[in-house]
Amino acid sequence: xxxxxxxxxxIRQQRRAPPAGPVPPVGAFIIxxxxxMAVNQPIPRDLWNWMVLSGWRTIPVKKDRRKxxxxxxxxxxxxxxxxxxxxxxxxxxxxxxxxxxxx
Numbered sequence: 138x139x140x141x142x143x144x145x146x147x148i149r150q151q152r153r154a155p156p157a158g159p160v161p162p163v164g165a166f167i168i169x170x171x172x173x174m175a176v177n178q179p180i181p182r183d184l185w186n187w188m189v190l191s192g193w194r195t196i197p198v199k200k201d202r203r204k205x206x207x208x209x210x211x212x213x214x215x216x217x218x219x220x221x222x223x224x225x226x227x228x229x230x231x232x233x234x235x236x237x238x239x240x
Contacts, residue, residue, distance in 0.1 A: 158194070160185045164176065167193050215227050
């Protein structure tokens, strides 16, 4: 009932992004809006700080049922090996490579 009232009166509130948290371990997934990336390499702390500022967060639940597009496996390695001044360019280049995830 509350959900219906919020929809009818357009009083929904935009949720804030979850806090950054620690560097995700290898094997975890991180997400930015509707794009998901597997952490298959250890992420350096300075890169994680940059990724947090770019909108990346760890997925807060174990079983994530949100629809998302997944980046190829080498995307994180490209970001890790990029020079800090080139990260924005590499990030802009890899985001369009995301493909729809099959459930």
